[in-house]
Amino acid sequence: MTDTRTPLLEVKDLEVAFRTQRGSVKALNGVSFTIEHGETVAIVGESGSGKSTTAAAIINLLPGTGQITNGQVLFEGQDLAKASRSQLEHVRGRGIGFVPQDPMSNLNPVWSVGFQVEETIRANGVATSPRDVKKKAVEVLKQAGLDDADKRMRQFPHQFSGGMRQRVLIGIGLSGDPKLLIADEPTSALDVTVQRRILDHLGTLTGDAGTAVLFITHDLGLAAERAEKLIVMYKGDIVEAGPSLEVLQNPLHPYTQRLIAAAPSLASRRIQGSEQKLGELKHDTETDAGSVDLITAAEERAEHLAANPSEPVIQIRDLTKVFKIRTGGFRSVDFTAVDKVSFEIPKGTTTALVGESGSGKSTVAKLLLGLESATSGSISVGGRDITTLNRRELFRLRRTMQPVFQDPYGTLDPLVNIGNTIAEPLKIHGVGDRDSRRDRVTELLEQVALPVELADRYPNELSGGQRQRVAVARALALKPEIIVLDEAVSALDVLVQAQILQLLAELQSELGLTYLFITHDLAVVRVIADNVCVMQKGRIVEQASTDEVFASPKEQYTRDLLDAIPGAGIKIGV
Amino acid sequence: MVFYVIRRILQAIPVLIGTTFLIYFLVFAMPGNPVQALFGDKTPNPALLAELEKQYHLNEPFIVQYLYYLRDVVTGNFGVSFSGQSVNDVLARTFPVTARLALMAVVIEMVVGVTIGLVAGLRKGKLFDLSSLVISLLFLSVPIFVICFIGQFFLGFKLGWFRTTVGADASIPNLILPAIVLASSLVAINIRLTRGSVIETLNNDFVRTAYSKGLSRRRVIPVHVLRNSLIPVTTQLGADFGILLVGATVTEGIFNVPGVGNTLYQAIIRGERPTVVSFVTVMVLLYLVVNIIIDLIYAVLDPRIRYVK
Known part of the structure; x- marks a missing residue:
């Protein structure tokens, strides 16, 4: 039935721009690639490289002011870039399934999980009668690895763990039996062991059904392991593409070489291996x-x-922490979060x-x-x-003793400028006067390799890496x-x-x-x-x-x- | 659920005691002797005066009077108005009228406000959005009694669509104009709130995911956008109820609606202490009950808020 000579998806000279107040900013400058039936392809790059924009542009769901300005997205010969709304609605779900990045924000919190799976099945015409729809929903969720699906259908997203939600989203993505599944960083929010289980599962499911998969990821190791073909993107351009192992073993573009060198998962193998x-x-x-x-x-x-x-x-020594978890009313259950932990740090x-x-x-x-x-x-x-x-x-x-936490976006007060953020511990502990504190801030900014002018700027003007440097500088302020x-x-x-x-x-x-x-x-x-x-x-x-x-x-x-x-x-x- | 309701009711008790104390104290501090006021221009017999003062505990200290009052509130006895009617009877007569008016205003507020707010939110920055902003700001900044008079003059007098005053017949058609006027400023708040909430919801990842599942716009907007946007709007409804009560006092006065607000307005002017205190107490009670109900609706709308297992 499928014509093996025409590829499933063919992206030609795709250009995407975002309108801003200062004019339009190009996010993709002419991206071209193809995906064959049943093939697994991965797009790799750092954030801002345009990899997620590419994924969104394929199904024409660009966020905000994003627009396809040029090029074609041919899905089974149909140009999705010029398709009407109803044509697109027809392709989404049953032609191209989508698994989004963040399991925490991609399920509607006010509807039960079952409801959200069932509406997908109904919209894609997989089943129509209420009983068939429910049966199919249970089946889809079970396939995605939710064993007690019929019981948990009526629960709401907040009652699921991140890994479970991601399984639900994979279930939703596959429930229309699509020919192509786009998975945008499907597991980057999850633990490594959970990640492995889910990816294995996804691989089996799509392999059995002959579904083509487009992985979007920043993790080179993951991409190489899961995909046959690798596309490396940098600042809106494809800088390198080819069979995964070939790209990894013989990277031609300097950016790919840097990416391989920086990937800790690959680097760690390297010191063992060579x-x-x-x-x-x-x-x-x-x-x-x-x-x-x-x-x-x-x-x-x-x-x-x-x-x-x-x-x-x-x-x-023997550190133990027991939390009391309320189970309703005045009863509670003990939960031992830390159990007789002992270690030393030289x-x-x-x-x-x-x-x-x-x-x-x-x-x-x-x-x-x-x-x-x-x-x-x-x-x-x-x-x-x-x-x-x-x-x-x-x-x-x-x-x-000072901490540095995970989220560089959440740990800096958006209303306090960088200089005052770094100086705050000094102020609280009454170290020095205004001038000496300012000198110390300058010194700290230099220590973490940030320009001194940043002291007057606010967190939202900084990149994630810069913010984390600020957090490190703040932790160092008191000379801990x-x-x-x-x-x-x-x-x-x-x-x-x-x-x-x-x-x-x-x-x-x-x-x-x-x-x-x-x-x-x-x-x-x-x-x-x-x-x-x-x-x-x-x-x-x-x-x-x-x-x-x-x-x-x-x-x-x-x-x-x-x-x-x-x-x-x-x-x-x- | 039961646990939560009980806890909320227990929390309402100190609020009730605090507010009634405040009201009672303010009325107590009003100048003039209430018994003397009963006699109007006539000079009462001093013995009778003393007897009446004793009967109404007016010779006791403030705090004792307050405790008597609390006892009466708990037993449901709100006393007798100047005209000799029991306050309970007056409440029973006026309350349904105000309830009808308030309900009509809330329905108008929700239907008009949410509809305009939703469309404005979906067309952010377009002509519809901007004109709805201007109109809602206009309604917000004009005091309610001005809107009353404007409505009365144009819709009632000039166009003759509605009766300018309601009078004794407080039927639904007669209450439409007062209800529209009463709802006007609330509609304005509701439009702004719904609009903001819709814009925020549209930015959520799950909306994009809903489209990616192959759902049509006709399904995504009501199910995944409007439903979520209604959560903050519903919360606002509780606070709106307070505005509604205040608005009802003015609106009922101007349109001569025989409701709670109008009666309270008259009682304040005449210095009828039992009526003022009783009516305000009932209003506070009502306000608390409505807000508990709103919180329960909130739990239905947003399953993340589970009060008890």
Whole structure:
């Protein structure tokens, strides 16, 4: 039935522009590619590269003022760029399914999950009678991995976890039995192990049905592992395209080379696989960002530390935190978030706390920072137990211990300029006068490699990476000895991530800082941490030096986490 | 659900006590002797005066009087008006009229406000949106009694579409003009609120996802845009009810509607303490009940707000 000679989707010279007050801004400058029946293609690039715009333009759902200004989107020979609204409504859902990026915001919170699946099935004419529609909805959700679908149909999105919601969205995307599925960063908001399960599942589903898939992702490892063809985008242009392995092993464009170098998942494989090549790489030009220098720096530090073992600055013993969860009325159930956790952090080193969400790693950070009080156990910082401190002593302790949190958009007050944001800890702790504080802000901005003029600007004028630098500068303001980094690079693009990790490593060797690095991303751990504690369900299941954990993980759970790193199985002959 | 309602009712008790205390204190502080006022220009017999004062506990200290009053409120006895009618009877007669008027105003507000607001939100920045902004600002900035007179003059007197005053026959057709006037400023607020809410909802990812599922515009707008936009509008309805009560006092006075507002207005002018205090108490009570109901509707509209399991 399908004509094998004409491709399923053919994008020709696609140009997209956004209207702004200062005129129109081009987001895509003539993008062309094809997707064959049943083929899996991935578009890779950093945010702003135009990869999501491409996905949105295909189904003609560009956000805001975006418009296709030139080119064609031929889906089975029909030009979607010029199609009428009703023609498009006909193609969406049953011709092209779409799995959006963020599972938290893409389901309507006021309708039950079942309702939202059923309306899709009805709109695409898959079934009509109420009973058939319901049956199909249960089937679709079960296929997507929701085992108790018939029971959970009546629940609302907020009663589902992120992973479950993503399954629902995949179910919705596939419920019209589309010929092409566009998956826009379908798992970037999820834990690595959940990500792997969902992607495996998606692969099986589309493979069985012969559905073509267009992946949009910033994760090169993931793209290479899942897709046959790779398209690398940069600033609205396709800079490189070809079979995945070929692109990875023999990247021609400098941007692709940088992307490969910065991807922590791939980099970590590289030091294991081809350490002898490191020497050559070290002399590479600046285009080879971050990771290589990071790895060598980490190695040097590891040698140095092995030679001079230092005092533990943080000692945590049998730390336990029990939350009471209300079950309605006055009853409550105990939930042990942190269960007899013990570890030490030697001065001037980085310890990574790794685990999936819900494993209790962030609670440990909060307990250490004194933002939550421990149920039992002790935390000693610099030899003093901090669980018994009163408010004033805790206040003083905070001078030596500062946090950097995950979301660079949420942790900066949009109404306070950068200079005052960085100076705020100084003000609160009454350090110096106005002039000396201003000098310190200048010094800090230089330390985190930001231009001094930024002091008068406001957070919304900064990029995500710049904001995270500001957060780091604010944490450094009081000259602390310890910095707690809670998923501090998880929300950033790979290239920016590499830069921030680099900055953190430099600051550590310069200022002798001690880091507690909390993350779900083992790939990042590899390049930054000296020691690793793996947490699962509130307990530490494995604890060793980074090299040991990566070389010979003892626990099955750790092995699962390691396997889940996208692209872990790909060998790159750099 | 039951737990939540009980908690809300318990929370309403201190509010009720606080407001009634305030009202009682203000009325108490009004100059003049209420018993003396009963006699008008005549000079009463001092013995009778003392007897009456004793009967109404007027010789007791303020706080004792207040406690007597609270006892009466709890037992549902609101006293007797100057004309000799029991206040309960007056309430029973006037309340249905005001309820009808208020309900009509709310219906007009919701239908007109939400419709115009939705269209304005969907056509952000277009002519319809801008003209709705200008008109709603006009209605918001003109005081309600001015709108009353304008409505009365043009729609009632010049065009003769409606009766200029209502009088004793407070039937639905006769109440249309007062209801429109009463709703006018609320419609203006509602338009602005709905418009903003619709624009915000349109920006949500799930709206785009709804289109990507293959749904038509005709389905996405009511089901995924309007439904979500109504949540803040409904909350506003509770606060609107307060404006409605104040507006009713003025509007009923001008259109001579025999409702709660009009009676209260007359009672304030005549200094009828029992009537003023009782009516205001009932209004506060009503306001609290309406807001509890609104919060329950809110839970129906937004399943994320679950009060109790």
